[in-house]
């Protein structure tokens with residue numbers, strides 16, 4: 010297999026995360042308290058999140074935030090991750106384009122999510138927190154957090170959506186192997202869970218419901234904090250280690266990307282690879298680079314959503330976030346890329362999208378698996394169903410280069426591997442997978458719910 014890796018020693022692990030909020034020409038709109046519609050302060054977040062992450066969330070001053078040595082120590086488990094020139098894929102496509110990918114699948118959790126899990130667990134530990142909690146749908150965030158908690162000696166409680174708990178037993182065992190306590194949600198362990206089960210004892214659960222249970226546990230248990238694996242500014246901040254390393258590795262390769270591509274769920278792996286390159290676009294005279302988010306057609310918030318204030322969760326417990334959204338009660342089809350089934354795009358990405366710094370494409374489920382399978386056969390790595398979307402967008406661009414006879418340089422992020430998703434590949438190989446089309450009328454219905462929250466708010 011023809012491949013070329015660009016490796017850096019551990020000493021090149023970045024020493025600071027890049028905080029794009031400090032340098033964006035148009036700052037994002039404030040996050041609002043839903044009751045008063047007044048902007049939130051970071052201290053309003055302290056009861057739920059650790060203080061360091063709450064402060065990072067609203068920090069618009071410091072472009073660089075030091076990575077604690079204790080976090081860099083843990084990053085050494087798997088960082089610096091390889092940057093790879095995908096000769097095999099180029100050849101399979103017959104494209105003159107140069108394709109590179111940053112391989113985040115080498116993390117022991119199998120995805121980029123560990124980059125933020127380790128940071129969040131560390132800050133909790135430092136502030137005297139003993140227990141952390143979260144929700145998980147497909148189980149990737151839960152797995153990463155379980156390992157991070159173990160690294161810093163914290164107890165970890167994960168509420169896993171009940172249907173996933175039953176359908177994805179290996180994700181549950183990964184979390185349990187790392188020592189976490191996994192509860193199917195809804196559960197009888199919280200008020201929120203009991204209320205739901207009283208009405209419907211057979212309810213299969215939802216992310217919104219699992220979030221409510223995790224937040225309730227965090228706010229009612231001493232020394233317990235809640236954590237989130239995507240969407241929020243501090244999570245995107247922690248992920249910038251991906252792009253900061255990639256920037257140096259592209260220099261080793263002697264090339265500069267024309268395009269940077271990543272799949273898009275809440276936006277954390279996209280931010281991670283894109284922001285360190287995107288920051289140069291804020292300067293006059295910078296060479297134009299394209300930044301492409303690949304989202305599933307079944308959950309098209311960037312390509313078909315509306316920019317307005319909405320809740321971050323289905324149940325409406327979070328503050329109001331200014332973002333591209335499909336409406337907080339939008340119910341995406343049950344595609345295999347579970348990590349991309351989120352109704353909104355993070356606040357920073359939404360503002361950058363609105364200001365024209367990034368673009369988005371939507372990808373059907375079958376096209377994503379077709380691209381993922383081609384990648385597996387030409388590069389020897391089976392990608393996560395989420396990552397298949399980034400690969401599909403890359404294939405589209407590489408084929409455009411072929412038609413035009415253009416030698417462009419494409420960099421994409423391989424956010425994770427698909428070893429725990431082989432059921433999905435089975436279905437693809439057997440021809441049992443389908444595409445999902447959402448009608449404009451259906452989208453309008455769920456977006457209208459969000460419209461109602463925006464009465465009296467100026468965008």
Ligand SMILES: *Cc1c(COP(=O)(O)O)cnc(C)c1O
Pocket residue numbers: 120121122149150238239240272273274275276277278279348349393395396424425426
């Ligand atoms: C969670 C996940 C995603 C989507 O989340 P983002 O915050 O948008 O990055 C993508 N790929 C993998 C492998 C994931 O686990």
